[in-house]
Amino acid sequence: MIINILGIALIVLIIWWFWLYKPSQTVTDSNEVLIEVNNGVYSPAAIQVRANQPITLKFLRKDESPCSEVLLIPSLNISEQLKLNDITQLHLSKIPPGEHVFHCQMQMYRGVLKVV
């Protein structure tokens, strides 16, 4: 009986994590966004910015895992080393409108930059 309840709780948790959980989203008119890299997530993981303006992404990496060191934005041909316990600035201009996914080397950390 207890095992059944635990099993159901586990299934509910898995469903919540994969289908219902929405990462924190930031909509900004500012041209600077601070993104924290820690515990397997980018925070915020979804960033919406306006097209036709330069933007600076500031990555504050607190995670020591070596995989989190590399930040990739394939659609913008960006590959950046993130400094540990420090801010790495990424200056972007003329970003094409659309969704630009960013992630670490193994894609455990994932985020999206929406340009509208």
Ligand SMILES: [Cu+2]
């Ligand atoms: Cu990774």
